[in-house]
Amino acid sequence: MSKFLKALSLGTLIATLPLLAATAHAGDAQKGEKVFKKCAACHAVGEGAKNKVGPELNDVFGRTAGSLGDYKYSKAMIEAGNGGLVWDEATLTTYLTKPRDMVKGTKMAFAGLKKQDDLENVIAYLATYSSAAAPADQQGAAEPAAEEAAAGETETASADTSAAAHAAPVSETRDGGVLGLGRVATDDEVAAWNIDIRPDGTGLPEGSGTVAEGEVLFTDNCAVCHGDFGEGVGRWPVLAGGQDTLTEERPEKTIGSYWPYLSTVYDYVRRAMPYGNARSLSDDDVYALTAYLLYLNDLVDDEDFELSKDNFLEIRLPNEENFIADTRAEEPHYAAKAEPCMSNCKDSAVEITMRARILDVTPGSVDDDDASGMGSVD
Numbered sequence: 001m002s003k004f005l006k007a008l009s010l011g012t013l014i015a016t017l018p019l020l021a022a023t024a025h026a027g028d029a030q031k032g033e034k035v036f037k038k039c040a041a042c043h044a045v046g047e048g049a050k051n052k053v054g055p056e057l058n059d060v061f062g063r064t065a066g067s068l069g070d071y072k073y074s075k076a077m078i079e080a081g082n083g084g085l086v087w088d089e090a091t092l093t094t095y096l097t098k099p100r101d102m103v104k105g106t107k108m109a110f111a112g113l114k115k116q117d118d119l120e121n122v123i124a125y126l127a128t129y130s131s132a133a134a135p136a137d138q139q140g141a142a143e144p145a146a147e148e149a150a151a152g153e154t155e156t157a158s159a160d161t162s163a164a165a166h167a168a169p170v171s172e173t174r175d176g177g178v179l180g181l182g183r184v185a186t187d188d189e190v191a192a193w194n195i196d197i198r199p200d201g202t203g204l205p206e207g208s209g210t211v212a213e214g215e216v217l218f219t220d221n222c223a224v225c226h227g228d229f230g231e232g233v234g235r236w237p238v239l240a241g242g243q244d245t246l247t248e249e250r251p252e253k254t255i256g257s258y259w260p261y262l263s264t265v266y267d268y269v270r271r272a273m274p275y276g277n278a279r280s281l282s283d284d285d286v287y288a289l290t291a292y293l294l295y296l297n298d299l300v301d302d303e304d305f306e307l308s309k310d311n312f313l314e315i316r317l318p319n320e321e322n323f324i325a326d327t328r329a330e331e332p333h334y335a336a337k338a339e340p341c342m343s344n345c346k347d348s349a350v351e352i353t354m355r356a357r358i359l360d361v362t363p364g365s366v367d368d369d370d371a372s373g374m375g376s377v378d
């Protein structure tokens, strides 16, 4: 069970029972709305309430103090929560009377409410935004959790859990309530992003295209930057040529001279080109353009050559062999450290053995007598 749910289920138990019994003669939520104006500079309630200076106060009944994952509380408030402080009618009354008396060091800069009526009314108002504390006059519409709790059905652990789950539907827009951010991506969204193509052909879509078709597409969509023959216009990237230049001082790295896998060409063109109009090409277009880029690099010489999902892996680029797999992680030296130590890694206390200034790695300031390490300043 997540910490969030646990906090809530405990809270449901503690908070709901006395409150439901008491609401009949407790505060007036409507009057409480006016009192809440004193809080509203720092707190929001209601649909879409966000944290402001203070945390949002939806479902504050049953909330462990200091427990919203996406709000930065004072240490004092977090400690109070760890010590078992859960918000309910009684604890809110004490807190709101004099916040700093109850939680010493709280960063809530609010002196407190002096009038008993104001206290009761604002708490009744907050209760209307807390599903774990449905007031008596709203019981008809109350969440099942409140009814279960009222009926005393929370003794067993399972009933308790389900009550909590109802009491605070951790909405789908939240990451299980931990940070209160985001929502689960839809299948379509994942599919739109998941377009990478691997050297082993994983991800290649159905389709095909010929060199001749690619030539037309290239002339229309690519040549303005990359040149009719992939030679590059001005300083736009060169896409062809450069064979046997890799050992030169200024190697010409192209698809033909440098790239290890044809899958990268397909992936890159489909993902990023034409520059400024990415993702505008059909899968067949990209097969045709990839075929044409092979042709420009003298890797196929037949204008009728058709590249498709089926023969894609038969094409090998000349420089593939010169790439080696990165196996560093398997070397004993790395493997031994596969699980890096992240806490209490040193048995003894840390000892300072030398200071950077003495080691002369940190330049002194200009008016230091011994400004050793400084470059010339005059």
Ligand code: HEC
Pocket (backbone or CB within 6 Å): 035, 036, 038, 039, 040, 041, 042, 043, 053, 054, 055, 057, 060, 063, 064, 065, 066, 067, 068, 072, 073, 074, 075, 076, 077, 078, 087, 092, 096, 105, 106, 107, 108, 109, 110, 113, 122
């Ligand atoms: C000037 C800003 C300010 C005002 C006004 C204010 N609060 Fe707060 N409140 C805060 C801050 C900041 C915190 C976080 C306290 C901490 O972390 O120590 C807080 C915390 C709380 C908490 C604890 C919530 C939790 O998640 O643990 C409650 C309950 C609360 N306030 C209720 C109220 C009510 C009700 C009023 C009005 C009567 C009010 N506050 C007025 C700033 C304010």
Ligand code: HEC
Pocket (backbone or CB within 6 Å): 217, 218, 221, 222, 223, 224, 225, 226, 236, 237, 238, 239, 253, 254, 255, 265, 268, 269, 273, 274, 275, 276, 289
């Ligand atoms: C408006 C200019 C422009 C157009 C039009 C254009 N590109 Fe590009 N292309 C670029 C730029 C700029 C880069 C480098 C982008 C980068 O490095 O981030 C690039 C990079 C590339 C590369 C990778 C080159 C390398 O070696 O890194 C390929 C392959 C490519 N384009 C193919 C195409 C194809 C195919 C088309 C037509 C469908 C096309 N480009 C249209 C500007 C353009």
